[in-house]
Structure formats: structure tokens, C-alpha cells
Amino acid sequence: MRAILFDKDGTLFDFQRTWGAALSDLMMALAREGGGDPEQVARVTGVDPVARRVLRDSPLVAGTQAETMALLRPLLSLPDHVLLARMAAMAEQVEPVPAVALAPLFDRLRGAGYLLGIATNDQEDATRQQLARLGVADRFERIIGADSGHGAKPAPGMCHAFAAGLDLPSAEVVMVGDSTHDLRAGRAAGMPVVAVLTGLAEADDLAAEACAVLDDIGALPAWLGLPPV
Template identity: 45%
Template sequence: MTPRAVLFDKDGTLFDFGATWNVFAQRLLGRLAEGDMALAARAAEAVRFDLARGVFLPDSPAIAGTNRQIAEILAGVMPYGVDALEVMIVEEAAETPLAEAAPLGPLLDGLRGRGLRLGVMTNDTESVAEAHLGRAGVRSRFDFVAGADSGWGAKPSPGPLLAFADAVDVLPGQVVMVGDSTHDLIAGRAAGMLCVGVLTGMAGREVLHPHADAVLPDIGHLPGWLDGLR
């Protein structure tokens, strides 16, 4: 079946994960620890962030987790409540530097020129997704933007993916789900969509391949892959 829509994950897909979220983590942990390096170390271990190298480890629960889930983890080692932590996470996330995985404007315009409907579904909050897409100057290219707090659940549940298909009036089998984590691809499979993995997150090809119809270096290769379906 010919694709009629593409649904993107945000972090690690539209935006390079390491270049964007390693900076976020360093800023957040510095803010929370307030100079207490022992506290920063405990928090970093809880979310599997290597303070010395300034990078998330591949098994970090923050990679595909929701802001609420990250807040719950940090609350176990820091003197803050879950609600307060979630607010601080959202505040820092909204301002984190963005590194586009590929030039987004031309790519998205090209996909829309093919008649494809476009959406974003992230396990981040909807407000942060809106802020990031707005800062990147590409919000208007998307017909649908949802976060884990938008009312349809979070990946790996297929619920928010099916909400996208319904919103743009296409069958799930006519949607391509593009993401950098197994959460994205498992959700796509459960929704009955085509699944494309990209290597701009923390997962390698060997991790994504069992769940994907294709694994691409980044979203810039998506048009070529779509051409191969014809």
C-alpha cells in the first residue's frame, strides 16, 4: 500500500539526540544539584548519564521515557517532589539547543510536495514539542503534534499513532512511523504501520533492525527510501 502519511518521533529523529539532549541533561543536573557534586552523581547514575563524558548511556531510561517517568526516577534520589521535578524538566527541555538531524525545512516541504500528511508524536510533553518545532521554524509543516500528555498515551502504546491516522484520515497501513528507538518501532508495528528506524538516536542498527522495515542513517534518506517503494 502506498504511504499517504509520515509520523515522526521528535528526539533522536527530527533532532539529533546526543547533540540536543546531552546538553539538556548537564544543565538540568547542574540546576538540581546546586553545586552538590555527590547529589549530581547520584542523579546522573539514576538516569544513566555519564557526567565525566557528558553523555547519556545507551541504557538510559530517559531516552524513550516521558518527562513524568524521568521525574519519578529523579525523585528517588533528590530532595524534590515528582511534580516539581517534572516542571523543571519541562522548563529546561523547552530551552535546550536543537540540532536538526537533517535540514528540516527542505525535507518536510519535499514530503508535503508528494502529498504526504505529516505528524509528530513524542514521549516528551506536547508543549515542549510545540516549542521545539516553533523554534526550528517548521511547526506549520505538520498536521498533527502530540506528546505523552496529549490524551492518547505514550509509546510503545499504539494509541497516539492511531490517533494521528484518524486525524489525517488515512488507514494505519498507509502511515510510515519514523523513529530512533524500539519504543517508536514497536508502537508502529502494533498500529499496523510501516516502520523506519534512524541512527540519530542512541540505538544501533542491530537494535532497530528486528522491528523495522528499513533502518536509515537519518531522516534525510527518507525520500530515497520512499522512491524505492514505487
């Protein structure tokens, strides 16, 4: 392996602690503002507004902004520009909760010679802003979002683009993610894939798709065979 391509939400960030309350609250606010039925909005988007959590099978977990818009349009009388503005404001305000201490991990991986990247179904600019707030945006060779022109996972376009940009064969890039979308994208691109359990999927959901299932990305150095610190 010469490079590692990470998903973001549920992989670098603990999904529920980062997005659970923010997404649930946003869906309910949009239901009120758009004249929608809150129970229907909650059911379709897969949120629990009482517990302020995202449900395990929610389409918001691995979906793109465009897919979320498509879910909401039939339920609300809000124009697209309002939906986009509200989602962008939420992404700017959310406080990412790292799954592990990110800077020391990335520095250790880079020090061992690995090139790092991100392929996320979130927007590229929002991803850069979130990583910059944590002081780690500069650790990545490339950050690719669903709006970067390479499609969205589970299609392999982002994975192909990352490997090609580094002039590496896909087999020398490991894809790390928390959902079957991530794993299937990596496999379709010819990459080995590693699953982590800091998203909403459980080990049984991921094991059939992955070369390995780790508790979190902090276990990567040992999986890669790096010596203990």
C-alpha cells in the same frame, strides 16, 4: 503510503547534540539542590556528567516526563512542582540540533503528497515551541505528545490517534523513529516502521523491529521512491 509520522528527539533532532549536555547538567544540578548522591542520580538516570552525555541505555532517551519524575522522586528531596519547573525550563532553553535540514525535507515530502505528523514522548507544548524555533511547526497535520491524551510509546495510542484523525488506515502511515519504543508503537498500530540512526540506538538494536534502517530522515525520499532532486 499517504502519511509519515515522526518521532522527535533522535529522529528530527540529533539526540546527543541536542540533549546530551542539557540533560546531564540538569540531573547533576537537581542532585545538588535536592540533597541527592550525584553518582547515584547519574547511574539511575543514565548520564555521564564528566563527558556531559546521555548513555545509550538511559531511561531518559525514550521516557516521558512522568517516567523521569518517578526515577527522581526516591533520590531527591525536591517537590514535584520544582522538578517540573526545572525540566520545563530546560526544554525551553535547549537549542534543537536538526538531524538534517528540516524545512526542505518536509516541503519535499509534502509536495509529493505526504501528510506529516509527530508522535513524541515529550510534552506537546514543548515540542511545538522547539519546532517553531526552527520554523517548521506549520508543516505538520498534527503534533501529539505524551500529555495529549493518547498515552505514550511504546503503546500505540498516539499512532492510532494520528491515523484516525486523518481518516487513514494505519497501513498507509509509516512511523519513523530512532528507538524500539517508536518502532514497537508503530508496529502495534499496524504501521510499517522505519528506523533512523540519529538517536543513541545502533543498527543492530533496531534492525529486527524495522522495515528499513536509514542513516537519517534525509534518506526517506529515496526510500519512498521519490525521484532525485
